[in-house]
Amino acid sequence: MTKISSTLFSILIPCVALITSCSNSKPNEDGNKAILDTVSLSNKNFALAYQDGDKIVATSIDTMKQISFGGATDPAISPDGNKLAYTLSDLAGNRSIWIADMENKNQGKLQVNSNNYYGAVWSADGNSIAFSVFNNKSVWKVGVIKADNSGYIMLDSTSKINAFGPNWKNEKEIIAHDLENLYTFDLSGKLIDTKLIKTLIGSEYNISSSNNFFYSKDGKKLIFNAAGGEVLPELHEMADAVYILDLASKKVTPLSPKGMHVPFLSVTADDRIFYSGEVKPYTQSRIYVADLNGNTKTVVDKGSNPTGAQK
Template sequence: MTKLYSRFVLAIVSCLAMFASCTSNSNDQSKSTAILDTVSLSRKNFALAYQDGQKIVATSIDTMKQISFGGATDPSISPDGNKLAYTVSDSAGNRSVWIADLENKSQLQLHADSKNYYGAVWSEDGIHIVFSVLNEKSIWKVGLIKNDNTSFVIFDGQSNINVSSPTWKSANEIVAHDLKNLYTFNTSGKIIDTKPLKDLIGTNYNIASDNRFFYADKGNKIIFSAYSGNAIPELHGKANAVFSMDVASKAIKQISSPEMNVSNLFVAADDRIFFSAAEKPFRQSRIYVSDLKGDIKTIVDNGTDPTGALK
């Protein structure tokens, strides 16, 4: 499978381009463009989306169908494989979340009443999207919106807590963290649970704002990425790795190889673990998929920031 992915990525055929100029605020005159090139075969959903340098690639599992986006980041493929959420940045440094329909190639900007919002993650049913959003107090919060651009909510909007890297805990719960605590929100935006990270995963794991926590195995496991182990000279610090924690026993095992430095983590609702990582000398990032037991396969020879649709 690795050779098929690599060969297809290197041989993209561009047969259609669609330009979408956008601003993240009506008062901002700076414009950005996301460019969509597509080779499309009907009735084949996309299975994987990832970052390839300066573009996003969405591909079917057999590589017979592919779309690439220039000028976009943070790919997030919908569970049914038909839509892609992504981030567009303008020349002023503003960021906004967009959705592209991968069949009819339409593009829609989600409206979040902010000049800076990014990092979309789909709900399992594909109806809602959560993302990080900077509110009017310049505090990072979690935003929730429907995929038709309605019912936008900012979670815990009145507090001074900065939270990062939201993901779905269940169909009706979202988690995010502030480097010290893991918060659980309901879909109305209320905090319903707070777990100190030092009590949850211990003190041997260092968390950055872009490290994510995913619940898997019907809530019995937490999959997360963190910095741990000894410092590596080539990295000027500790490597980032993927771990699985049993919620009941709090036993933690490492999923990614000790020789890897992980850059991005995504866990699909069917418990497949996608991550990108580079091995020494840490110059080329590959994309891997693993099950909960740690059986890892390479699926893309060169890429970062993977997300997968449901099987």
């Protein structure tokens, strides 16, 4: 079982020792269901979800309560730690988002009018989910749907603007980028703000579609990952790192250690920063959690793509 640091008691959700049992769950007839490997017998409070090879894992802080799903990607734990959103892909390359209740094993597909949508992100209250969706004009957009599978909307659906890496700015606004601009949308789908990324963070960073931006809870800081610095010989490219921008002073401060490659970043609504990073020789990824002051802990010694529940 993957080791989780005991130092996280002050950062993650406190959990009591719980019991797990193993149970195999068969996929449905068309194969479009993640395979549930382990089933919890008790209530609530998963703290972390992450990728472990070809499966995703949700775990309590002491690792005595775990659920794992084979054949799924993009784990997104709900703020209360009770549900897990994830992406499934079929043989034709179609992607869809599913939601699992981690106690009763129910799994359901989000009803979205697209055959390519992925990367769920929960709102702070757990009532809505934002995600990336490919529209019929071959443009990436932001989809939003309620957690009860109702009220689906595609934001800014008619424009030619690509919107990568959607994240919640607050309960009423969502941000996304097109490599050059950081956009803010309201939940009606209206584009309400556009900021040039180079004006925000400077021109020395390279942004890709997999990079993400997050506002702090008070709206005064912008947390992001991007490529910058020297080319690492082992990677044959610049490493991605985590940075924090103070919007008032315009100062950008690196958060992840120099020489670490950080391809994935997520931030909870209570300002805890989760990321997965690799160090030389870049063959294994670990998971870390940090606060806005840069205090960082290792939480999982082998894993990637972490998301955390709120305290």
